[in-house]
Every structure is written in structure tokens, then in C-alpha cells.
């Protein structure tokens with residue numbers, strides 16, 4: 313059965329058919345972090361969603377090229393660089409490092425390409441030059457280059473593909489220089505921002521004069537460089553639909569005259585304890601805040617995967633406790649099956665895999681997928697308790713679970729008592745073992761030993777014990 317996904321572009325659920333004539337390869341771009349602070353749990357919902365889409369496509373047999381940009385220059389970053397009196401690279405570097413650590417903690421697969429805006433200035437400039445040459449972009453009196461919406465529409469192109477815009481209320485001739493603005497203020501937006509004193513040392517030379525790129529053009533330039541002028545999937549949080557994604561379409565299609573992206577997927581908002589997350593309400597959590605409360609990346613990932621991506625999700629600490637309980641149930645069942653199977657190879661239980669696949673195919677219906685899993689866990693527990701499972705059946709169930717877990721990514725088991733940096737080493741060791749890099753896995757074991765800890769491989773996964 314075909315994978316069906318809700319495409320924001322068509323406002324409907326469609327079969328996923330990649331542009332690749334062989335139907336195999338799929339290009340996926342997800343707007344990455346703006347590295348000016350630690351990513352919060354709302355951001356992580358989007359990245360875990362992108363990871364789910366990628367893993368599902370791979371599970372369905374596609375060869376995915378996953379691109380996630382790093383926005384390392386834009387309005388908010390420049391402001392913070394100014395406030396903290398640091399250099400751009402020094403400032404963004406610390407948050408980028410933290411971002412990749414967090415990505416790993418949540419067991420998200422590393423994208424194949426993670427291009428930086430500051431390393432693609434020539435590509436950005438050449439894209440702007442194309443738009444200027446086509447008469448769609450123009451240099452204004454302040455030296456900045458703007459995208460001319462009326463000029464774009466005059467070429468027969470549509471501005472407002474992802475959402476309906478009321479152009480009658482548009483104020484002709486207005487321009488907006490900031491990266492973020494509301495749809496009520498639809499206006500020509502900045503592609504290249506002329507250098508101003510507040511930018512400090514953050515500027516690049518260009519044919520339009522010294523300056524820096526706008527945020528929207530960064531994504532158009534980097535996605536098309538990595539995936540081609542037309543590609544399959546573009547993901548992001550729903551807050552990016554306007555103006556960011558609409559502007560990406562306008563810039564890309566304005567420059568190439570070709571359709572930019574076939575499927576646009578947007579993840580819904582996340583509330584915390586029923587309210588919009590805000591620092592003043594005390595319900596603002598970074599991943600690190602939750603780890604400090606004693607939760608694991610695995611529990612947080614499990615909870616973030618709990619709701620359908622197009623539903624507003626209410627994240628609560630109680631929900632995290634629930635995720636812990638659910639994982640314990642799965643772990644216990646899988647642990648017992650492992651003991652029973654004792655490494656016997658088997659063909660995966662097709663009924664289980666098919667039921668899980670059918671749920672995913674239905675626009676990533678994760679609630680139905682969890683339903684399948686917990687029904688299976690109950691059945692297995694019943695049969696295990698009644699000694700009604702043969703070795704071959706246990707092995708077949710385990711093989712099916714491994715396929716399922718290639719999508720969910722919750723199978724890594726780490727003891728919680730050990731310090732965080734050691735837990736990370738356990739994850740690294742497990743990944744090394746999965747990649748059959750035994751040299752690295754042994755090196756990590758020795759490193760842990762030197763720190764006074766020993767790894768025990770148990771049916772329930774790896775455990776750290778004090779020497």
C-alpha cells in the first residue's frame with residue numbers, strides 16, 4: 313500500500329509518489345535550528361517528526377537524502393551577538409554543538425547534509441542575482457535587495473500557495489526588512505540586507521554592496537543546492553508556513569520557473585501543561601531542562617511520538633511519566649522474548665509488521681501504530697505468562713519488533729543512574745556496535761573502565777555498573 317501524507321500545498325491527503333521515475337529516491341528538506349539558544353521542546357517536536365518521516369520513508373524502501381540547514385546568521389542571532397559581544401562563529405558554535413548533542417540524545421538520525429547559511433553566501437548571492445535578472449527582485453534606496461511580490465505575480469506566478477492571502481488589503485509599495493512578519497503585513501521582503509552599524513562585523517561583500525542574507529533566501533539556496541531545483545518533501549513546524557515557506561516557494565520558483573517542492577508537511581504546535589510555552593509562565597523547557605529532571609531522551613522521544621503530527625500536542629510532565637511506564641512495559645516484554653529466543657534467527661511476524669505499516673501509511677497515524685504495539689505486547693505477555701510461546705515464535709516476534717523499532721527508534725536502553733556523559737558513551741557504544749565498528753565499541757568500553765564503570769550486556773540492553 314502507498315504511503316499517504318497530508319500535503320499543505322493541496323490541502324489534502326495524497327499518495328506519496330517521489331519525483332524519481334524509479335520511485336526509489338526521495339529528497340527531504342526540513343528547516344533546521346536557528347542556533348541562537350538551546351532548542352526547546354516545541355522545536356524538538358518538529359525534529360522528531362522529521363525523523364519519523366525519514367525513518368518511515370526508509371522503512372518503505374526509499375533511499376532518502378535528508379537535508380537540514382543550520383541557520384547561523386539572521387536577525388535574532390545578530391542581536392544576541394551584539395548583546396554578548398562575541399563573534400558570530402563563537403556565539404553560534406556553542407548552540408550548534410548543543411543541538412547535535414540533543415539530536416543524538418533523542419536518537420534522531422543525523423541528516424545526510426547539514427549545510428550552514430554562512431558557508432553558502434555565494435549560492436545565496438547567485439540566487440538573488442537570478443531574481444534581479446528576471447525583474448522579480450530589486451535594490452531599494454537603503455541598499456537592500458527586496459523580493460517584489462507584485463512583479464512575481466505579474467509573471468503569472470502565485471504568491472499564497474500554502475495559504476490564502478488577501479491582496480486587496482495589501483499596502484502597495486510596502487516593504488518589510490525583518491525576517492519575521494504577520495500575514496496582515498504581506499509586503500516585499502528582504503533577500504539581502506544592506507549593512508547597518510548594528511550588524512557589527514557580520515557582513516559579506518556582494519554585487520549589491522556589503523550586507524547579509526535574509527533568512528528565507530538561505531533555505532531556498534541550500535535546499536536547491538543539495539536536492540535540486542525540484543524535490544520531494546519539505547518539512548517544518550506550522551509556524552513556518554507564512555512567511556518563511558511561502559517566501560521559499562516564491563524565491564525558488566521565481567528564479568527557476570519550475571515547481572519547487574511536491575509535498576509540504578507541517579507539524580502542529582506543542583503546548584506545555586495546556587498553555588503556550590513561555591519563560592514567564594515557567595512552562596518553557598529545553599531538552600536539557602527535562603534531562604535535569606531525571607527523564608531520559610528515550611522517554612522524551614517516546615512522548616513526542618505519542619500524538620499525530622498534525623494535532624496540537626499537550627506536553628506534560630505527567631505524560632512523561634506515562635511514557636516511562638509504556639517503555640517499561642515494552643522493555644519487559646521484549647526482554648522476555650529475547651531471553652526465550654536466545655539469538656535464534658527468524659522471519660519477522662508479517663501480521664504485526666503489516667498492521668504497523670498500515671497505520672503509518674495512513675498519514676503517519678501514530679496512535680493507531682501504538683495501538684498495534686500495545687495490543688501485541690498484551691498478547692505476548694499473556695502467552696509468555698502461560699508458557700504458550702515457542703522459541704521460533706518469540707524470535708519471529710522479535711524480528712518484527714526490530715523492524716518496527718527502526719521507525720520508532722526507542723529501542724536503545726540505557727541505565728539512568730550513571731552520569732549523563734557516561735550515558736552518552738553507552739549510546740555511542742550501542743551505535744558503534746550496530747554499525748559493526750567493534751574497534752570503537754571496545755575503545756568506549758575501555759574508556760568507561762578507566763572512569764570506574766563497567767558495561768554489562770543484559771537481555772534488557774546495556775547496563776552500567778560501578779566497578
Ligand SMILES: [Zn+2]
Pocket residue numbers: 342343344531556
Ligand atoms: Zn527554512
